[in-house]
Amino acid sequence: MSERKPLIEVKNLRIYFYTYAGVVKAIEDVSFTIYEGETLCLVGETGCGKTVTSRALTKLIKPPGRIVSGEIIYYSPRGPINIVELSEEELREIRGKEIAYIVQDPGAALDPLYTVGYQISETMVDHETVRDWKEAFRRAIALLRETLIPEPERRAKAYPHELSGGMKQRVVISIGLSNEPKLLIADEPTSFLDVTVQAQILELLRELKARKGLTLLLITHDMGVVAEMCDRVIVLYAGTIAEVGPVERMFYRPLHPYTTALLRAVPNPLQRMEKLEAIPGTIPNLINPPPGCRFHPRCPYAMDVCKRERPPMIEVEPQHFVSCWLYAKRG
Amino acid sequence: MTSMGNALVSVRNLRKYFPVGGVLFTKAWVKAVDGVSFDIYEGETLGLVGESGCGKTTTGKLILRLLEPTDGEVYFEGKNVFKLRGKELREFRRKANIVFQDPYTSLDPRMTVFDIVMEPLRVHGIRVEDPEQFVVKLLYEVGLNETHLYRYPHEFSGGQRQRIAIARVLALRPKFIVLDEPTSNLDVSVQAQILNMLKELQKRYGLTYLFISHNLGVVRYMSDRIAVMYLGKIVEMGPADEVFENPLHPYTRMLLASIPVPDPKISRSRRRTKITGEPPSPINPPPGCRFHPRCPHAKNVCEKEEPPLIEYSKNHFVACWLYAKR
Ligand SMILES: Nc1ncnc2c1ncn2[C@@H]1O[C@H](COP(=O)(O)OP(=O)(O)OP(=O)(O)O)[C@@H](O)[C@H]1O
Ligand SMILES: Nc1ncnc2c1ncn2[C@@H]1O[C@H](COP(=O)(O)OP(=O)(O)OP(=O)(O)O)[C@@H](O)[C@H]1O
Ligand SMILES: [Mg+2]
Ligand SMILES: [Mg+2]
Numbered sequence: 203m204s205e206r207k208p209l210i211e212v213k214n215l216r217i218y219f220y221t222y223a224g225v226v227k228a229i230e231d232v233s234f235t236i237y238e239g240e241t242l243c244l245v246g247e248t249g250c251g252k253t254v255t256s257r258a259l260t261k262l263i264k265p266p267g268r269i270v271s272g273e274i275i276y277y278s279p280r281g282p283i284n285i286v287e288l289s290e291e292e293l294r295e296i297r298g299k300e301i302a303y304i305v306q307d308p309g310a311a312l313d314p315l316y317t318v319g320y321q322i323s324e325t326m327v328d329h330e331t332v333r334d335w336k337e338a339f340r341r342a343i344a345l346l347r348e349t350l351i352p353e354p355e356r357r358a359k360a361y362p363h364e365l366s367g368g369m370k371q372r373v374v375i376s377i378g379l380s381n382e383p384k385l386l387i388a389d390e391p392t393s394f395l396d397v398t399v400q401a402q403i404l405e406l407l408r409e410l411k412a413r414k415g416l417t418l419l420l421i422t423h424d425m426g427v428v429a430e431m432c433d434r435v436i437v438l439y440a441g442t443i444a445e446v447g448p449v450e451r452m453f454y455r456p457l458h459p460y461t462t463a464l465l466r467a468v469p470n471p472l473q474r475m476e477k478l479e480a481i482p483g484t485i486p487n488l489i490n491p492p493p494g495c496r497f498h499p500r501c502p503y504a505m506d507v508c509k510r511e512r513p514p515m516i517e518v519e520p521q522h523f524v525s526c527w528l529y530a531k532r533g
Numbered sequence: 534m535t536s537m538g539n540a541l542v543s544v545r546n547l548r549k550y551f552p553v554g555g556v557l558f559t560k561a562w563v564k565a566v567d568g569v570s571f572d573i574y575e576g577e578t579l580g581l582v583g584e585s586g587c588g589k590t591t592t593g594k595l596i597l598r599l600l601e602p603t604d605g606e607v608y609f610e611g612k613n614v615f616k617l618r619g620k621e622l623r624e625f626r627r628k629a630n631i632v633f634q635d636p637y638t639s640l641d642p643r644m645t646v647f648d649i650v651m652e653p654l655r656v657h658g659i660r661v662e663d664p665e666q667f668v669v670k671l672l673y674e675v676g677l678n679e680t681h682l683y684r685y686p687h688e689f690s691g692g693q694r695q696r697i698a699i700a701r702v703l704a705l706r707p708k709f710i711v712l713d714e715p716t717s718n719l720d721v722s723v724q725a726q727i728l729n730m731l732k733e734l735q736k737r738y739g740l741t742y743l744f745i746s747h748n749l750g751v752v753r754y755m756s757d758r759i760a761v762m763y764l765g766k767i768v769e770m771g772p773a774d775e776v777f778e779n780p781l782h783p784y785t786r787m788l789l790a791s792i793p794v795p796d797p798k799i800s801r802s803r804r805r806t807k808i809t810g811e812p813p814s815p816i817n818p819p820p821g822c823r824f825h826p827r828c829p830h831a832k833n834v835c836e837k838e839e840p841p842l843i844e845y846s847k848n849h850f851v852a853c854w855l856y857a858k859r
Pocket of ligand 2: 551552563564565583584585586587588589590591592747815
């Protein structure tokens, strides 16, 4: 990737959920860029904000959640647009058409009452990217073929319950691809699937991405999936970005103590490991997150400043950013 | 590893068929476990891996007699578990126990930690001199402390709940524990804490584990030996490093080739075995070798006859016609 064109720029995003128990500060000052044609991974543990961040990209945050501040600049074919300022009507033009989602649970994503062919066709008819239902249905079958579903003509007439988990996920991917989106967001697309099926779906995503020149935002908590799929990685911790960088640097020269610890905590199936290095403590509650760096209570290198001030994002090497006081020169 | 010591648990031709479509009008059976034999040696961890629905949990429950078998035997300390009665059965229930996957549903929400940990003792009529001190000691063993004594499950994180579930099992000083996906619902940072703790407890108390998981990295980390299941059958079994470094069965190879490896250079340069198909339904499993429809090496015989589990090299077993002679 020599010349990289940004597709989406997220700037100082802040998303809070106003609940009974208090204000959940789910996303706190998050900034990052998605470049055209890349596979970018958002990785992190439960509740760190992966889903909320990705849904914000088309402003799919429902009450009690709210985008409190920040900008999401989408470099659309019509020029740059701030997604945060768009109306629902304008957003409908983008969702499912220019930016499409694949969710974790393919079973829940499909409507049990309609055939899969109908459901794929429907997205195209809704967005008027086809002339009529007949053309939509033809395209649906072609999409099923592209996602390697055997006997696509017959399968198009099947109901979701007649298909295996892996097949359902292929259908969901077909729906995602139906309007030839620029950006495909896949939120843990394989975590409900068996490992042999997961391998096939990841392979399919890789292949489709290359062939169609898609941009892929892949969300996962599995470091193995990150290593296999991504060009660049964003490590989220408790609603903040810990580190951003190219995949190889992230694995071989991680900067943030959390990234390092996370990598050492994953059992590697290809190696005999004597002892995993666990990260002490647990993920903080986001109603009262720790002040300063949100990782400081679990960090072996925590200093005084970490408890008081939020670390800035520093570019330590070209394109390799970390938010940690160990790397910041203060004052 | 105290290799091949005494078998604490011996499983012989174990079968469990579940009726499909109600008991009265049974037309078909789910052959969840279909003729499985293996030993678990004292002090070791045997890992049981395989994809969803292959029969791992059913095997674990049968061993503990939480289910009655359709056929076959399980021996614990030399005694047939399914024939135990009265005092002997109670003794078995004390010595052999299970930790489930879901720390959210396995604890009674209305009980305090103290009550949860004490309950098995009440059930078994075991008295301890100072219950509070007894429970606190156990809580320390699992990385909790006295401040947690009178709190309720909802006040704890997933990892902490799993610690409570483990403390409860330890209260009876068991010899054998089935760990059924004990960390599948936990984040990796917490998973590592629990796995390390389970290893330490095993050393300290000489525990024997059957460790069930579909996560191959976790299984490798935990196990001395590994058994690979596919649709109710064991297709391969051997020392952990052997199975991972020198897999014999085409299914094991496919599984290993499927795992995303947390190392970008390796995962991108890896020669890829072609991965095809999905596990079929155990209601009408394919005849012959159950893996044959997905197997790149399937021959004629594989469609017709079931391959026996043979010892291909020392302690390394495989059920596949590539290795077995007819
Ligand atoms: N509707 C809601 N009400 C209150 N809090 C919410 C709501 N939705 C999300 N949150 C909070 O926002 C934070 C981020 O959630 P998010 O779903 O993005 O996490 P995630 O990284 O996708 O986690 P997982 O890996 O479990 O999917 C969490 O702390 C969560 O509790
Ligand atoms: N009580 C039951 N009644 C009917 N069928 C059952 C019952 N328990 C299990 N089965 C079936 O038996 C098969 C094996 O199930 P089992 O729970 O042992 O699989 P598993 O390997 O533990 O899977 P997972 O990884 O999803 O936990 C499955 O097809 C399951 O649907
Ligand atoms: Mg999520
Ligand atoms: Mg199970």
